[in-house]
Amino acid sequence: MAITLGQPQVDGLAEAVGVLREWQHDDAPMQLHPGDLGWYWRLSAETTAAAVRIWHRDGRMVALGLLDSPTLLRLVIAPDARPDEELARRLVADMTSVLPTGPVGIDAPAGAVIHDVLSEDGWGFDDPWTPLRRDLSEPVPDPGVRVEVVGPALVQARVAVHRAAFTVSTFTVERWHAMAAGIPYADARCLIAFDDQDNAVAAVTVWSAGAGRPGLIEPMGAHPDHRGRGHGKAITLAAAAKLRELGSSSVLVCATSANIAAVATYAAAGMRPLPEVRDRRRAR
Structure with a gap:
């Protein structure tokens, strides 16, 4: 099954926000929320669209990233795709086109298999954050x-x-x-x-x-x-x-x-x- 990486137009942001809403659950790890896109929207709809990356598999959105800064990608993965190693390896491989060379970061959901792939690829850890609920x-x-x-x-x-x-x-x-x-x-x-x-x-x-x-x-x-x-x-x-x-x-x-x-x-x-x-x- 083909996995494709794309960047939405402004009129495609509605789909992204809708899918992000569906992926929010109380038992899920702290992850990218529709509100994160909403807060970013203060910079304009066009700037928000330019900062979003979407991965589809056979027409279905399976991951979404927000470039919260030029060197930090906040990544959310469909709940049923978090254990998917094929997707994880594709996501990590795509970082060469999503992020610049030099020091960069990825915020990915805790417990997703992508962390294992990132470790294999030499990614370390940054300073800790505390989620609260x-x-x-x-x-x-x-x-x-x-x-x-x-x-x-x-x-x-x-x-x-x-x-x-x-x-x-x-x-x-x-x-x-x-x-x-x-x-x-x-x-x-x-x-x-x-x-x-x-x-x-x-x-x-x-x-x-x-x-x-x-x-x-x-x-x-x-x-x-x-x-x-x-x-x-x-x-x-x-x-x-x-x-x-x-x-x-x-x-x-x-x-x-x-x-x-x-x-x-x-x-x-x-x-x-x-x-x-x-x-x-x-x-x-």
């Missing part, structure tokens, strides 16, 4: 602060909180609108938390993959002028509650293990740390 079968506690869903009137405030929280960010009002116009944002919401002085203190974007499937937090940030007051925990609780309202079965997030404060914030909001995961790294 919260089950949403029960109601989520009230966050204890005022939280608003972002609409046109709050876009500037949402962008301002994000840029303050992530000082190297290039997020803008225009990029928020590009993201909000994307296919994945139909199942997403941006939220802002306000303190009792009406300051915007934290913000988050949550992405549903559909009813009965895990939702994603990407990204979450607290304004540095208001940190240390529980606002990160509060907006994370609000995010979980919003995803539950949207029908999600659980909420997922992933933080670098070295970011102890972020991991602690998510844990304080009732998210359970899962076993660490590592990107694969090739130095040559």
Whole structure:
């Protein structure tokens, strides 16, 4: 059975998002989520399409990769194809055309046979990440602060909180609108938390993959002028509650293990740390 590698046009992204939704399950490892494409969409639909790679076998999508940066491919594989060695070897062979020479990385689902093939090919491991999950079968506690869903009137405030929280960010009002116009944002919401002085203190974007499937937090940030007051925990609780309202079965997030404060914030909001995961790294 032939395996082919392709790059979608903009009008092909709807299929990619739909298949990614189908591949999300609570018992699956932390993996690329429709929300990851949705967050990337802030750079434009055309830029998102240019960063996506899709592998088909006999007309069926069996793997999808997102070039999250020029040197990092985030790869997701169809659940029933993760043990497929033929596919794994083809995916690794195709990295020569997908990634540049020199130091590069692959984020692949834990437990997939591709890790064995990567090891054979000399790929090592990068720094660890900590996935966290919260089950949403029960109601989520009230966050204890005022939280608003972002609409046109709050876009500037949402962008301002994000840029303050992530000082190297290039997020803008225009990029928020590009993201909000994307296919994945139909199942997403941006939220802002306000303190009792009406300051915007934290913000988050949550992405549903559909009813009965895990939702994603990407990204979450607290304004540095208001940190240390529980606002990160509060907006994370609000995010979980919003995803539950949207029908999600659980909420997922992933933080670098070295970011102890972020991991602690998510844990304080009732998210359970899962076993660490590592990107694969090739130095040559």
